[in-house]
Amino acid sequence: MYKAKAYSAASATSPLASAEIPRRDATERDVQIDILYCGICHSDLHTVRDEWSGVMPTTYPCVPGHEIVGRVTAVGPAVTKFKPGDLVGVGCLVDSDHTCPNCKADVEQFCNNAIFTYNSPDRHLGGITYGGYSESIVVDEHFVLRVPANLDPAGVAPLLCAGITTYSPMRRWGDLTGKKVGVVGLGGLGHMGVKFARAFGAHVVVFTTSPNKKEDALRLGAHEVIVSTDPEEMKRQAGTFDFILDTIAAEHDINAYIAMLGLDGEITLVGAPEKPLPVSAFALLFGRRSLSGSLIGGLKETQEMLDFCGQHNITADVEIIPIQKVNEAYDRLVRSDVKYRFSIDMASLKAE
Template sequence: MKNINAYAAQTANEDLAPFKIDRREPGPGDVEIEILFCGVCHSDIHTARNEWGGTKYPCVPGHEIVGKVTRVGKEVTKYQEGDTVGVGCFVDSCGHCENCEEDLEQYCLKGPTATYNSPSPLDREVHTYGGYSSHIVVKEEFVLKISDKLPLNAVAPLLCAGITTYSPLRRWNVKKGDKVGVVGLGGLGHMAVKLASSMGAEVTMLSRSPRKEQDANELGAAHFQLTTSEENMKNMAGRFNLIINTVSAQHDYNQYLNLLKTDGVMVLLGIPPKPSEVQAAQLIMKRRSLVGSLVGGIKETQEMLDYCAEHGIVSEVEMINIDQINEAYERTLSADVRYRFVIDMKSLKNQN
């Protein structure tokens, strides 16, 4: 094993701090990656602070990883030393269930192996460590090709925020002329606006904050509507084919369901802390659907990365050094970032 630098939370109540972890030597089918950039996802905060329960400590978060291949196993055929690659939210799955066989590894019936905080498929007594580290070793099948056409730091959040919004847009076949609403302009919301507008949709940003209007327009939204206005909400009734709801805070789903056309769909990407009540009539009377969506599988994630390279789409990012991670967590919780923090991992090299 290789002892490397990382940043870890030791308990739910402690700041992340320097930590040493062991990475396995690459096996025959493995790719070793030097991590250049790692995005900061809200899921990192939930996990580090055990807000979802089940966190295994020490916890090394990070699942928006871009780096360079440093070594490959003898059976690896798709990658070689020096290639630019990425790693997303999971690093293994059973490979044999009906979902895995349909390229839906994220819904593996035996449970995918998350990039961090999951039992290792090689040793169930060991849990996975994520991208707040200098290197990672991943099976070839779960490594993604990254184009050098785009700034790599801004590509990193595509591995979670990008695919989380791309997947439902593709699943519900968004196309030119569709009317798409996006609820919440944050790390996920800003990618939903960029991607949906690039597909030809007429995008409306639905927000509680008037200060988000200029950003929404610059990102590609055709319209901006304040959801705090009862008149606005009344006037938008029955307008949208699809609503991408990115909000994780407690809110009323029914007021947004009312904005859908007949056969319209609202996709939930955020998980509020408490269950929400949904009025059955909102669904039944217009044959509307309320659905959820996770990230995409490996095939779809690669498709998304290629699509973004072709269309010049990246995340809006603010760069930080690893020793700023605790401040970045607090700023993320305060929505004080436009729109994703990304760690420059070379700042980890001189860690003691």
């Protein structure tokens, strides 16, 4: 075991502050990683502030961060896929039972014994797992991902959550070439949804409540932008979409977007509103439409996503910050004051 510098929260009302945390020495199948960048996900903020206490209560101290890119510094003797110096990533998962049907089907995120990168039981050291707001991390080889060398590491970090969260449901839907795809919301998730849908060959339409986002949506790859508060705009395109990705985490009228779907159309939720959304059965029945949800992706699919990003030169749009500005970044995140994801330069932690 060794000590690593990190930023942690001592309680739901405490700011993130400099701390030292334990990390295990690399065991037989482990990869030790010097963290270069860590993205800030809205889940980090929810967990730090214990806003999901009814479902996933936070154990303190809490070190968040599950969008990690770094360099391998050491590997265990049984590791075959990585060597020191490799550029790698770690996402939302660091372990699972490896034996259940979901693990065997490469959807480890649905394993009943999945271990998340932070705020999960730590099987090695006891206590809980600590995330990527730290100088290093030690992870089982199976949960380490290879990062394409041609991509900017700071922009890759958010792909480990925002990227796979939006890539997975689109890829699972099928061939989107020539299909009409809607993306609801243009934030951290939505901007990745636009980039992927465009790369998949779809006709991409962004739904937004903010008319001033139109120019940016088009820059990111959208063909059209619909201001969802304009009833005439919504009416004109009702019943014409094949697939819609709903990235909104706040309360909103899901039926307005279900009405946008054509016959056999599907809308997938990747945002997680705190309160249940009322759904009209008739909106689904008339049109044989489907409403589904999606949660990140398994390790095989996440590697596929990273490789796809390497081939198409896709990264997240990021604002790089030092770790010392993380509390300010959280406040800005609440105000949606970022285009479109924060990426922490972890070299700044060495100054602590």
